[in-house]
Amino acid sequence: MNAISAFSAAIVLIAFTAQGSGGAAAQSGTVKVDATYEISIAGWGLARATLDLSVNNGKYVADLQMRPKGVARIVTAVRTAVGAAGRVRGKAVEPSSYSVRATETDKPVTVDMSMRAGTVTGVKARPPLKERPGRVPVTSAHKRGIVDPLSAGLFPISRPDARDACNRTLKIYDGWTRYDVKLRYKGQRNVSTEGFKGSVAVCAARWVPVAGHRPRKPEVEYLRKNKDLEVTMVPVGNGLAIPYSVAIGTPNGRIAIEPSSMRISPNGV
Numbered sequence: 399m400n401a402i403s404a405f406s407a408a409i410v411l412i413a414f415t416a417q418g419s420g421g422a423a424a425q426s427g428t429v430k431v432d433a434t435y436e437i438s439i440a441g442w443g444l445a446r447a448t449l450d451l452s453v454n455n456g457k458y459v460a461d462l463q464m465r466p467k468g469v470a471r472i473v474t475a476v477r478t479a480v481g482a483a484g485r486v487r488g489k490a491v492e493p494s495s496y497s498v499r500a501t502e503t504d505k506p507v508t509v510d511m512s513m514r515a516g517t518v519t520g521v522k523a524r525p526p527l528k529e530r531p532g533r534v535p536v537t538s539a540h541k542r543g544i545v546d547p548l549s550a551g552l553f554p555i556s557r558p559d560a561r562d563a564c565n566r567t568l569k570i571y572d573g574w575t576r577y578d579v580k581l582r583y584k585g586q587r588n589v590s591t592e593g594f595k596g597s598v599a600v601c602a603a604r605w606v607p608v609a610g611h612r613p614r615k616p617e618v619e620y621l622r623k624n625k626d627l628e629v630t631m632v633p634v635g636n637g638l639a640i641p642y643s644v645a646i647g648t649p650n651g652r653i654a655i656e657p658s659s660m661r662i663s664p665n666g667v
Contacts, residue, residue, distance in 0.1 A: 440651025496546035523573035575610030593662030635664025
């Protein structure tokens with residue numbers, strides 16, 4: 399898993415399902431978040447991502463733009479745009495659309511996916527998933543009860559420290575593969591950003607492949623066994639939280655995803 403896919407899975411990162419524990423119905427009103435995240439490994443800058451999230455009376459629109467930085471620009475010029483839209487209903491996040499566009503590459507990467515009530519109603523992903531020995535096939539059952547990776551970053555909560563964003567199993571379908579991320583409460587951390595200052599929850603995470611993967615591949619096996627994953631949550635208002643930061647251990651050092659700036663506007667101002 400590279401830094402960009404890790405971020406998507408958690409924000410990478412990491413999806414949300416209605417079966418999660420805790421949470422309260424998001425209140426009517428508007429929330430707006432503008433953030434810039436720095437993605438690095440062992441202190442070396444890899445990429446920068448900008449997030450634009452708006453929630454208006456339960457309807458949300460999210461846009462994530464990622465581009466390489468520093469030494470990473472030597473080996474890749476790929477820029478990635480990810481978009482999602484949907485609705486928050488009580489404790490459930492129900493995406494309606496998800497898209498991915500990776501540019502400046504000889505092999506374009508695109509996803510266009512539509513969903514309704516947690517079920518995929520249409521998906522086109524390029525390049526298509528190739529048949530390989532040992533790959534677990536993706537069935538229609540794997541496309542139910544899911545959210546996309548970007549909608550995954552929206553968590554209905556009831557606690558002011560977002561602790562109830564942890565202790566749940568998150569189910570993700572990205573257009574190619576299905577996987578779970580299991581979260582549990584790990585501890586607290588103080589954060590300070592424009593619009594919020596205080597103690598928030600840190601969740602430990604485990605990545606579990608479900609379908610579309612080849613379980614015997616070394617990288618899949620490593621990720622499955624990796625216990626060095628965590629997500630820090632931050633409340634953004636109206637009974638909602640999003641990931642503030644993500645940390646992922648790798649053989650080459652820790653991938654860190656931290657905001658260099660974040661503006662939280664609970665009233666959308």
